[in-house]
Amino acid sequence: MTPGRSGHPPDRLGLRGAPTGVLLLTCAVAVTALVAAVLGLTVTASLPPDDPLPAPARFGIAVAAFAVAQLARLRFRTASGMVSITWGEAALIVCLYLVPAGWLPGAALLGVGAAWTAMSLLADRQPVLELVRITGSLTAATALAAAVASALGRPMLAAPTPELALALVAGSVAYLLTTAWLGGASLALRHGIPIGPPLLAALRGKLLMFVGNVAVGLVVVALLELDVRWLLLLPPPLWLLQQTYRHRLRADQERRTWRAFAEATAALNQLDERGVATAAVTGAVALFGAELVEVDVARGDGRWRRYRGDKSGQVRDREVKSPTRTEPGEQELVRPLTVGSSEVGQLRVHFPRSAPPTARERDAVAAFGDALAAALHDAATHRELRLVTARSSYDAVHDQLTGLLNRAAMLSKGDQALRQLAHDHPVALLLLDVNQFKEVNDTLGHAAGDQLLLLTGNRLESLVRPGDLLGRLGGDEFALLLTAVPVVDDRAAPLAYALRQAREIAERLAAPTEVAGVRMSVEVAVGVVVADAGTADLTELLRRADIAMYQAKEGGGSVAAYDSSRDAASTDHLALLAELREALAADDQLVLALQPAVDLATGAPTGVEALIRWRHPRRGWLGPADFIRPVENSEQLGSFTRYVLDKALAVAAGWTREGLDLPISVNLSARSLLDPRLPTEIDEALRRHQVPAHRLVLEITETVVMSELEVIDEVLATLRSMGVQLAVDDFGTGFSSLTFLTRIAVDELKVDRSFVIRMADSPEAAAIVRTTVGLAHELGLRVVAEGVETAEQRTALAELGCTAAQGYHFFKPMPADKLGAVLGSLVDTARGNVFPLRADGAS
Numbered sequence: 001m002t003p004g005r006s007g008h009p010p011d012r013l014g015l016r017g018a019p020t021g022v023l024l025l026t027c028a029v030a031v032t033a034l035v036a037a038v039l040g041l042t043v044t045a046s047l048p049p050d051d052p053l054p055a056p057a058r059f060g061i062a063v064a065a066f067a068v069a070q071l072a073r074l075r076f077r078t079a080s081g082m083v084s085i086t087w088g089e090a091a092l093i094v095c096l097y098l099v100p101a102g103w104l105p106g107a108a109l110l111g112v113g114a115a116w117t118a119m120s121l122l123a124d125r126q127p128v129l130e131l132v133r134i135t136g137s138l139t140a141a142t143a144l145a146a147a148v149a150s151a152l153g154r155p156m157l158a159a160p161t162p163e164l165a166l167a168l169v170a171g172s173v174a175y176l177l178t179t180a181w182l183g184g185a186s187l188a189l190r191h192g193i194p195i196g197p198p199l200l201a202a203l204r205g206k207l208l209m210f211v212g213n214v215a216v217g218l219v220v221v222a223l224l225e226l227d228v229r230w231l232l233l234l235p236p237p238l239w240l241l242q243q244t245y246r247h248r249l250r251a252d253q254e255r256r257t258w259r260a261f262a263e264a265t266a267a268l269n270q271l272d273e274r275g276v277a278t279a280a281v282t283g284a285v286a287l288f289g290a291e292l293v294e295v296d297v298a299r300g301d302g303r304w305r306r307y308r309g310d311k312s313g314q315v316r317d318r319e320v321k322s323p324t325r326t327e328p329g330e331q332e333l334v335r336p337l338t339v340g341s342s343e344v345g346q347l348r349v350h351f352p353r354s355a356p357p358t359a360r361e362r363d364a365v366a367a368f369g370d371a372l373a374a375a376l377h378d379a380a381t382h383r384e385l386r387l388v389t390a391r392s393s394y395d396a397v398h399d400q401l402t403g404l405l406n407r408a409a410m411l412s413k414g415d416q417a418l419r420q421l422a423h424d425h426p427v428a429l430l431l432l433d434v435n436q437f438k439e440v441n442d443t444l445g446h447a448a449g450d451q452l453l454l455l456t457g458n459r460l461e462s463l464v465r466p467g468d469l470l471g472r473l474g475g476d477e478f479a480l481l482l483t484a485v486p487v488v489d490d491r492a493a494p495l496a497y498a499l500r501q502a503r504e505i506a507e508r509l510a511a512p513t514e515v516a517g518v519r520m521s522v523e524v525a526v527g528v529v530v531a532d533a534g535t536a537d538l539t540e541l542l543r544r545a546d547i548a549m550y551q552a553k554e555g556g557g558s559v560a561a562y563d564s565s566r567d568a569a570s571t572d573h574l575a576l577l578a579e580l581r582e583a584l585a586a587d588d589q590l591v592l593a594l595q596p597a598v599d600l601a602t603g604a605p606t607g608v609e610a611l612i613r614w615r616h617p618r619r620g621w622l623g624p625a626d627f628i629r630p631v632e633n634s635e636q637l638g639s640f641t642r643y644v645l646d647k648a649l650a651v652a653a654g655w656t657r658e659g660l661d662l663p664i665s666v667n668l669s670a671r672s673l674l675d676p677r678l679p680t681e682i683d684e685a686l687r688r689h690q691v692p693a694h695r696l697v698l699e700i701t702e703t704v705v706m707s708e709l710e711v712i713d714e715v716l717a718t719l720r721s722m723g724v725q726l727a728v729d730d731f732g733t734g735f736s737s738l739t740f741l742t743r744i745a746v747d748e749l750k751v752d753r754s755f756v757i758r759m760a761d762s763p764e765a766a767a768i769v770r771t772t773v774g775l776a777h778e779l780g781l782r783v784v785a786e787g788v789e790t791a792e793q794r795t796a797l798a799e800l801g802c803t804a805a806q807g808y809h810f811f812k813p814m815p816a817d818k819l820g821a822v823l824g825s826l827v828d829t830a831r832g833n834v835f836p837l838r839a840d841g842a843s
Helices: 020-042 055-071 088-098 101-124 128-152 162-191 196-226 228-233 235-266 273-288 359-397 407-420 437-444 446-463 493-509 538-555 572-586 624-632 637-657 670-674 678-689 702-706 710-722 753-758 763-779 791-800 816-829
Strands: 074-078 081-085 292-298 304-310 315-320 332-339 342-350 426-434 469-474 477-482 513-515 518-520 524-532 559-561 590-599 605-616 620-622 664-667 696-701 725-731 748-751 782-785
Touching (some): 020 128, 020 162, 088 162, 101 128, 196 228, 235 273, 273 292, 273 304, 273 315, 273 359, 342 359, 407 469, 407 538, 426 446, 426 493, 437 446, 446 469, 446 493, 477 493, 477 538, 493 524, 572 605, 605 782, 637 664, 637 696, 678 710, 710 725, 753 763, 753 791
Parallel strands (some): 664 696, 748 782
Antiparallel strands (some): 074 081, 332 342, 426 477, 605 620
């Protein structure tokens, strides 16, 4: 015996590694076949007295028929293994007609056994166990088919009738189902898979040929009955039919193979080595019906890893040595995996002994190997890219020397930490600067300076508590953000806590150490700033801590707290403007609070003022006083004005749909009137929301109206020509001259709340209100009193002749979704008493 590649002699019997289930199934079918053959041959068969053929001749014809049917086989590979398709049903039908049914198991045993033994010796090299299983299975199936056919009729030498055809077809169906089931069971037991897939594959592949086999068998029976010489015409049609079967099976197999190939190669589209190799192993097992697949992957560091899988579906991997270049066996295909001149691995496919690889499969393995090589190369490239990206990402946010956060990351993560805290939660920032660091560099060298910084960073890192942020800002500066500052009623407690932490850190850092062989003590200056999380960003806190740190240096101490009286500048308003830009884009931070004005006599609404509020994600709710002034002095005023107008007109459009025809007032900055494009932008907004121009009231100040700038006059005149109404806000607080009312046409005067609040106690304030109301009556203008908070103020205003007012006494500013119901209720209770906006004599 010649030893195999593994060093063991070839397993001719096929027992090595055979599953127990396969052994039991083989024994069962072999015993069944032998019993059926012996019993069939011992039963006395009745032959016609005038039979021209002796009994041995008929038995020999049956043996030959079964042998020829197996030799003219067609084979195709499925995901479960090789499936053979033969002319067994045709031979069965002919033999049922020519030979007693009891002889058929014996004839099948001899004919099938001889045919498969010959094919194994000449081509397949099938192990003995497999030959026994095949022979036993086909013999047992023949016995069952003969029993079924005999139960339905006596087919031997019977006249061709429908009953005979039915019996023969029934026997053929029994033969087909039995052989298919036994073959599928063997594959399922051998590979540990469900029986369904191989059984369906066998039936699907055999269906067409089964129909042809039955037809051929019935034709042969008919020709034998008619005249045996007609059989001489059968070989050419049978040869053509065989080629048709072969072509059909090959086409089906090609289609399934390429579909499976596309699916298997598509599954290689993974981003990591393990995913690619696992997909390759499972895909190759299914694609080639392989017993075993190995994928060896070359790592960039010279190591190799082997991924191995079989039909069980499990893929195992382990570290291996570099694979040796050995000649593959007859049942193996080995494909080196290379991309260009780079070796990325090796693919080894072990085919079943019963189905060695064909030329087509060699080509398919080569193509699959090329796809696998490209996928492994891409995965390795992606892995290197991930490592480089991860390293770059790490370096982008960490200091290369100490590994702490760098300045950019400290600012980013610090602002993120502040946003996650409550608006009024106290935080502390400690800014540390190493004293005499320049002297260390100059005296001991930069390597010693780096060692000192690394030592300082390590000591600081050991003092950090959960939730705190530590970073090196550059040079010899370190920053520590304390987020777990205790929250107590004492306002001074957070600062006291932060100062204690700073002093403890300074003391810990001052512990003696050795740098470049020199024993020294690391002294630092620490600047401490404490603030609520929502009042400043980290940039502002660093600026304040920097001031405190220099105060510590100047004072000769190690720790100092931020003193706002020594702060010459503040950047908070710059940060606020940057945050406003984000708020304008967010669409859910700047919201309108709407406050209606009511008629003092009827209670009907005369208009609504739109007030802006900022729902800041970090600073909390901000009123106009907190952000309007910086906005007015910035380049964002135009965007801010358009934003507020758009929100207000959207609300007004909603009232129209609800049947409410009320004006809405929007405050306009003096600087906005310097923009000649303002009227066009307002006109576009009115058209977009389909709101009539007279329902928009722009509130301006006396300072604006008194301006002599020509552009302001032109803007106001254009707005008036469009139909937009103008109101003078805070009337009485500006210039004493009233000549502007004759130069600029306005529609409404609003009495400042300071006069309304004091008019009950101040004759001067009451006189201003009375004069304003009288002036409005004389000029035909509306007048609205602001800031009415009590019933006494309302009564006093009514006595002075003021007809409309707004304030907390009536309604507080409210969201738009609540105001609609309030306005509807006011209109319903005072319907018919609402004065037109521009009615003559109306106030």
